[in-house]
Amino acid sequence: MKGVVTVTGGNKKKKVKTIKIDTDKCNGCRACEVICSAFHAAPKYSGNNPARSRIRVIRDPLADIYVPVHAGEYAVAECAGREKYTIDGKEYDECSFCRASCPSRPEFKEPDSGLPLKCDMCEGEEEPLCVKWCMVDALTYEEREEEAEEQEEQEELEIGLESLADKYGMQKLKDAIARMSKKD
Amino acid sequence: MRYAETGFNLEVDLTRGNIERVATDPGDTELYLGGLGTNAKILWDRVPPEVEPFSPDNLLIFAAGLLCGTPATGCNRTIVSTISPQTRLMAFSMMGGFWAPELKYAGYDKVILRGKSPDLVYLWINNDQVEIRDASHLQGKGAIETSELIRQELKEPKAQVAAIGLAGENRVYFASIEQSKSSASRGGIGAVMGDKGLKAIAVRGTKDVNIAQPVEFLELCNEVLEYIKFREENPIPGVMPILAGLGSPQEMKVHDEKWHTENFMWGNSRVRKKDFWNEEIAKEWTDTMENARRRLISCFNCPMECGATISLPGLPTYMMKCFTKLTYAMAAMSDLDFGLRIAQRATEYGVDGFSTPQVMAFALELYENGVLSDDDMPGMPSDTEGRFYWLLDKIVRREGIGDVLANGTYWAAKEIGNGAEAYAHNNIKKHEQLPLKLSMLNPIYFLMYATGEKINITQIEGQFPQAPYPKREQREEFVKDWFQVPDEKFKQYFLDWELRGEKSIPYYPTVEMTCDIVDWQERMHYIDDALGMCAGLSSFPLKPPYHIHNYPKFISSGAGIDMDEAKLTQAAKRYRTLVRAVNIRRGMRRKDDKPPENHWKKRFPELEKELLDGYYKFKGWNNDGVPTKESLHELGLDYVSGDFIKRGILTDNGGAPSKETSAENEKK
Numbered sequence A: 001m002k003g004v005v006t007v008t009g010g011n012k013k014k015k016v017k018t019i020k021i022d023t024d025k026c027n028g029c030r031a032c033e034v035i036c037s038a039f040h041a042a043p044k045y046s047g048n049n050p051a052r053s054r055i056r057v058i059r060d061p062l063a064d065i066y067v068p069v070h071a072g073e074y075a076v077a078e079c080a081g082r083e084k085y086t087i088d089g090k091e092y093d094e095c096s097f098c099r100a101s102c103p104s105r106p107e108f109k110e111p112d113s114g115l116p117l118k119c120d121m122c123e124g125e126e127e128p129l130c131v132k133w134c135m136v137d138a139l140t141y142e143e144r145e146e147e148a149e150e151q152e153e154q155e156e157l158e159i160g161l162e163s164l165a166d167k168y169g170m171q172k173l174k175d176a177i178a179r180m181s182k183k184d
Numbered sequence B: 001m002r003y004a005e006t007g008f009n010l011e012v013d014l015t016r017g018n019i020e021r022v023a024t025d026p027g028d029t030e031l032y033l034g035g036l037g038t039n040a041k042i043l044w045d046r047v048p049p050e051v052e053p054f055s056p057d058n059l060l061i062f063a064a065g066l067l068c069g070t071p072a073t074g075c076n077r078t079i080v081s082t083i084s085p086q087t088r089l090m091a092f093s094m095m096g097g098f099w100a101p102e103l104k105y106a107g108y109d110k111v112i113l114r115g116k117s118p119d120l121v122y123l124w125i126n127n128d129q130v131e132i133r134d135a136s137h138l139q140g141k142g143a144i145e146t147s148e149l150i151r152q153e154l155k156e157p158k159a160q161v162a163a164i165g166l167a168g169e170n171r172v173y174f175a176s177i178e179q180s181k182s183s184a185s186r187g188g189i190g191a192v193m194g195d196k197g198l199k200a201i202a203v204r205g206t207k208d209v210n211i212a213q214p215v216e217f218l219e220l221c222n223e224v225l226e227y228i229k230f231r232e233e234n235p236i237p238g239v240m241p242i243l244a245g246l247g248s249p250q251e252m253k254v255h256d257e258k259w260h261t262e263n264f265m266w267g268n269s270r271v272r273k274k275d276f277w278n279e280e281i282a283k284e285w286t287d288t289m290e291n292a293r294r295r296l297i298s299c300f301n302c303p304m305e306c307g308a309t310i311s312l313p314g315l316p317t318y319m320m321k322c323f324t325k326l327t328y329a330m331a332a333m334s335d336l337d338f339g340l341r342i343a344q345r346a347t348e349y350g351v352d353g354f355s356t357p358q359v360m361a362f363a364l365e366l367y368e369n370g371v372l373s374d375d376d377m378p379g380m381p382s383d384t385e386g387r388f389y390w391l392l393d394k395i396v397r398r399e400g401i402g403d404v405l406a407n408g409t410y411w412a413a414k415e416i417g418n419g420a421e422a423y424a425h426n427n428i429k430k431h432e433q434l435p436l437k438l439s440m441l442n443p444i445y446f447l448m449y450a451t452g453e454k455i456n457i458t459q460i461e462g463q464f465p466q467a468p469y470p471k472r473e474q475r476e477e478f479v480k481d482w483f484q485v486p487d488e489k490f491k492q493y494f495l496d497w498e499l500r501g502e503k504s505i506p507y508y509p510t511v512e513m514t515c516d517i518v519d520w521q522e523r524m525h526y527i528d529d530a531l532g533m534c535a536g537l538s539s540f541p542l543k544p545p546y547h548i549h550n551y552p553k554f555i556s557s558g559a560g561i562d563m564d565e566a567k568l569t570q571a572a573k574r575y576r577t578l579v580r581a582v583n584i585r586r587g588m589r590r591k592d593d594k595p596p597e598n599h600w601k602k603r604f605p606e607l608e609k610e611l612l613d614g615y616y617k618f619k620g621w622n623n624d625g626v627p628t629k630e631s632l633h634e635l636g637l638d639y640v641s642g643d644f645i646k647r648g649i650l651t652d653n654g655g656a657p658s659k660e661t662s663a664e665n666e667k668k
């Protein structure tokens, strides 16, 4: 997966955090789900519940399907069309590879409130904890620096604003921005 | 708030179709921890010895261990307890996989089943919603097949399902309960499930499990992971590969089967093939395994990958672990390909991979020796492999001779008569054992075989090396980082243990040392079974990541129960004694505490008597193996001695029993 993009101050460099997933190495143990949900409990580690995890292992042992998926963006609506993949003779269900928290499925939602969950790359930790707890290296972590392109940044910003406008309505968003600018 | 445990059990009355959610007493957790410990308490309280295994009053308890569902690596065991139809004693088989944590996330520590459903049903636990559902369409279906069908009809791919196959439905005395790659196999608990008319329990949970001291607990978890890494990189030198690392015996990974095939017995635990393993066989079996094995798989929250999905051409995929890889192959004097193929059918039928092949080899031995005749085996094929399939089908359907064999070698031999009893030679307490026959009596193993109440050697051995190292330097090396010992004296025991001479078996370790060693090994298994920990990361391998020094911290910070080594040792002793008490009340006595007659060629009756006397005393049991009034009092088990006195098992002054009862005589 391509992770959260952070722009380091001024020098136009950005850090790209990538979690590489090797589905061949996954043994389906769900340790990644356990530690992710424990880390995000409040207070930290005070409980755990894989249903709250921001990584989910889509597994079907008899069909030899093991796909760890990290929660990505929230989607207001489900996709109009869906895909089924066949790889190495194995047919993957619709949505198997999708990272969205979306109305079509229970994945990546808080079980009680239904609020969307999103992987934050374990903010504040040295390395993502799902990676650390995946001792068989189905998940590995890579960090690299890239030249930041203004263009891309701009795009990201716009996509972000658009989704907020979708969610809350343009007027509310404008009001919020106005309020924030006053504070500055 | 309750920590680590949920504080609730599900009580299900299958006769009336009644389901209740019942709060449990936190005081019981302090005394008996959870899992096996609290199961033993419930069986003592609610299943008096008059209750037959197939009575509606027998309970079938599925328990998640105390720490299941927490982030503690490898803590995923479901402990299933009931009264066994085969041994007629308490059975407490466990299974790994994914079921126990899911039960915790659904909000329960145990499911306690009583009564009998008139029609075949399954239980569906979906958080707070629990229902008994019709399973008539699942009748006769395989165990794995059933799990898949249930997941599909519930539209809940994440539900974890524990199910029985045809063997359980037909009350075969060695029927298992299957779940994921794991199964609860020993003692015939699948038969009790079938007798209750329960085909499966499906569970799905999305609630939290709480931790009392989160930061401390996580630190302990991380230390365990670090140590697992260390042990993976540093296998123990000087022992065979399957004993060098962690996990359940890594039968799915390890191809070198020289040790098993040449040291374990073939057929009906008779023939030793000393030079069996050669290059050609090694190559053939390696190819078979590599082609069949689709992927190595783990249980919940564990990196060890002790199991595998097995896909053979023309057969549905199934999951396997451990020694079942070889039990069928060796019992039928065949090869690995046959072993893996028949294991597929056996897994769907849901039968124990240790007992089943032995029962079939036993039947063929009877046939070859004229005890069973062609009349008993109408239509049986002429080749051994064909015969195994034929027998398996007869047994799980309880047809013809299969109906007799379905009760296991002990009961079958009794029923067949005509000298058949001599062929049922590998049992302890009526239960088939690993096919091992050795030369010189080993005092440690003698006591473990004789007194291990799980009646399976792998469920009591583990912490102390199986044999001495030849050289003192090697032993010194071994004890250097052996911090898991509860006391430094164990290092000395091992350092002085020689292959030959004065300090070798059978007289060394001495009786006193042997008691210490056996007690330590057993204690660790009992702790695992209460916490829900996999023995493969704790009581079974040498130098494991979980041990008597870090367990109290796991319990304190995880469950919020103030714990130290002494308190934990005492708790384990308490419920271990309670398991014994349940069995004593059902007629078990000293006469039942013995290994298979022919397990060792060289026996030492005097020494064996001293060992048993010494161990009973050490455990606080009288000479007949009954816990004494004083030792029961010390453990807070006065209610047990009260009952014993009432029943004449102990006299008021705590003395010897008035008359002997026997588990055998209790059978109608």
Ligand code: SF4
Binding pocket: A025, A026, A027, A028, A029, A030, A031, A032, A033, A057, A068, A133, A134, A135, A136, A137, A138, A139
């Ligand atoms: S921890 Fe690793 S091996 Fe286990 S399920 Fe997650 S990705 Fe797969």
Ligand code: SF4
Binding pocket: A035, A036, A037, A039, A053, A054, A055, A070, A071, A118, A119, A120, A121, A122, A123, A128, A129, A130, A131
């Ligand atoms: S990186 Fe952190 S937040 Fe993201 S899925 Fe892994 S553990 Fe969860």
Ligand code: SF4
Binding pocket: B074, B075, B076, B096, B097, B246, B247, B248, B297, B298, B299, B300, B302, B303, B304, B305, B306, B307, B534, B535, B536, B537
């Ligand atoms: S060590 Fe093996 S058997 Fe034990 S929990 Fe881990 S994968 Fe399962």
